[in-house]
Amino acid sequence: MPGEGVTVFLELDGQGPRYAQLTRALKAAILDGRLGAGTRLPPTRALARDLEMSRITTLAAYEQLRAEGFIEGHVGSGSYVAAIETKPAPPPSARTIAAPSRYMRRARIVQDRTIGLRHHGLRYNLQYGNPQTHPALSDLWARELARAATYPQPGGSRAQGLLSLREQICDYLARRRGVQARPEDVLIISGTQQAFTLTARVLLDEGDAVVMEEPTYFGARQAFAAHGAKLVPIRTDAEGLVCSALPRKAPRLIYVTPSHQFPSGSVLSLQRRLDLLRYASDHRCWVMEDDYDSEFRYDSRPLAAMRSLDHSDRVIYVGTFSKVMFGSLRLAYMVVPSALRDDFVTAKYLSDFFCPTIEQAALAHFMETGGFERHLRHATKELKARRDALIEGLHRHAGDRVEIANSQAGMHMVAWLRGYDHARAEALIDYAHERGLGLHPMWPHYFKRPARPGLILGYCALSTVELGEAMQVFGRCLDAFD
Numbered sequence: 001m002p003g004e005g006v007t008v009f010l011e012l013d014g015q016g017p018r019y020a021q022l023t024r025a026l027k028a029a030i031l032d033g034r035l036g037a038g039t040r041l042p043p044t045r046a047l048a049r050d051l052e053m054s055r056i057t058t059l060a061a062y063e064q065l066r067a068e069g070f071i072e073g074h075v076g077s078g079s080y081v082a083a084i085e086t087k088p089a090p091p092p093s094a095r096t097i098a099a100p101s102r103y104m105r106r107a108r109i110v111q112d113r114t115i116g117l118r119h120h121g122l123r124y125n126l127q128y129g130n131p132q133t134h135p136a137l138s139d140l141w142a143r144e145l146a147r148a149a150t151y152p153q154p155g156g157s158r159a160q161g162l163l164s165l166r167e168q169i170c171d172y173l174a175r176r177r178g179v180q181a182r183p184e185d186v187l188i189i190s191g192t193q194q195a196f197t198l199t200a201r202v203l204l205d206e207g208d209a210v211v212m213e214e215p216t217y218f219g220a221r222q223a224f225a226a227h228g229a230k231l232v233p234i235r236t237d238a239e240g241l242v243c244s245a246l247p248r249k250a251p252r253l254i255y256v257t258p259s260h261q262f263p264s265g266s267v268l269s270l271q272r273r274l275d276l277l278r279y280a281s282d283h284r285c286w287v288m289e290d291d292y293d294s295e296f297r298y299d300s301r302p303l304a305a306m307r308s309l310d311h312s313d314r315v316i317y318v319g320t321f322s323k324v325m326f327g328s329l330r331l332a333y334m335v336v337p338s339a340l341r342d343d344f345v346t347a348k349y350l351s352d353f354f355c356p357t358i359e360q361a362a363l364a365h366f367m368e369t370g371g372f373e374r375h376l377r378h379a380t381k382e383l384k385a386r387r388d389a390l391i392e393g394l395h396r397h398a399g400d401r402v403e404i405a406n407s408q409a410g411m412h413m414v415a416w417l418r419g420y421d422h423a424r425a426e427a428l429i430d431y432a433h434e435r436g437l438g439l440h441p442m443w444p445h446y447f448k449r450p451a452r453p454g455l456i457l458g459y460c461a462l463s464t465v466e467l468g469e470a471m472q473v474f475g476r477c478l479d480a481f482d
């Protein structure tokens with residue numbers, strides 16, 4: 001900025017009227033300290049000449065800056081930068097500012113304890129949660145989406161989810177899970193994970209007790225812990241949650257995976273289901289039934305969902321399409337007790353209004369026309385073949401060095417290592433990793449490390465041939481530790 005007075009380079013941004021451009025450029029120079037408090041600005045006439053603009057323009061810019069308090073003084077007697085504190089504050093970073101809320105402070109802690117998804121880029125990775133790929137399903141789904149995208153989307157209250165999808169889910173639950181639900185009891189959500197956060201919002205205040213199985217699903221544990229709940233682990237055995245160990249003082253919520261205890265694999269026995277429902281009704285607490293992979297049961301018919309036995313309307317049932325369709329679909333559903341229904345719909349609305357309706361419409365049509373259950377039959381057959389290949393490979397290459405637990409369902413199984421302590425098991429996992437085999441320990445799923453080390457073996461992302469090869473590598477790793 002030449003002329004009498006200070007010299008500062010002014011860059012006009014070319015946007016809008018020139019007086020406004022000049023005002024912005026001068027403000028920026030004042031705010032970032034290039035024009036300090038008390039600095040005399042050049043006379044408007046000189047500035048106009050130097051910037052090749054009319055004096056009316058420079059006068060208008062100075063007037064604007066004067067009106068906003070950036071400069072003081074008068075035309076004729078000189079204009080000076082006002083005494084304002086202009087030292088720019090250092091930009092905040094996640095670490096330099098205090099956590100914005102108690103929720104976030106807790107969330108940071110639980111996030112730091114996230115079960116590590118180590119082992120990227122391995123030849124064979126038995127990571128639980130890696131998805132099964134379905135090329136045929138992808139084609140069908142693309143067609144369903146294209147079809148649904150041309151539909152006019154219904155108006156009205158959408159928080160609860162598309163009626164056509166809720167109707168299909170009710171029909172499916174009645175036939176396959178023994179659950180009698182009405183469409184008005186169903187809420188469409190974006191994954192089971194949202195069921196945890198909505199349930200926490202609807203039911204839990206900070207410090208409220210939530211009973212969880214030991215071991216348990218980290219997604220639920222993290223969501224409830226971040227919300228400020230007091231987590232109360234209760235042991236499980238071959239029949240699932242040990243109901244006789246439930247606390248005397250009523251918790252607010254009990255989170256369970258009755259069809260396929262996560263991750264140990266046990267099935268909650270009928271007697272325990274009845275005991276748990278009785279406890280919930282006597283103690284006036286709520287039970288959350290996470291039925292995450294009940295579709296995949298290989299050697300026996302599944303027990304009906306616990307919700308089907310619930311005559312006191314205390315069970316919040318959750319099912320997901322993540323396992324059956326695509327993990328990235330992010331659609332799941334809840335069947336909520338009537339007393340809580342309106343609150344759940346409100347919580348969903350406040351959280352994200354509603355789930356994408358095109359995907360909901362596509363899924364409703366896919367279910368209605370039978371494509372969904374055809375896919376389910378196909379996927380179950382394929383998964384059973386993978387499960388069998390893994391068991392056969394374990395028998396052949398690991399023999400009695402491992403004990404296979406509850407493998408009749410789902411997408412993973414548990415193998416306990418015989419004669420190992422945790423340190424040796426970690427060394428084995430590292431050794432396998434170096435040889436391209438991703439193994440994953442059981443202990444991070446526990447509140448308290450179990451006495452013996454085990455592995456959680458996710459098998460749905462590898463073919464039967466790859467699983468056979470993976471077990472060969474596993475056998476060689478075990479040999480090295482014998």
Ligand SMILES: Cc1ncc(COP(=O)(O)O)c(C=O)c1O
Nearest residue numbers: 191192193217262292320322332
């Ligand atoms: C116990 C359990 N519940 C639920 C889910 C599915 O969660 P979402 O529906 O959020 O994908 C999983 C997936 O890993 C799980 O292991």
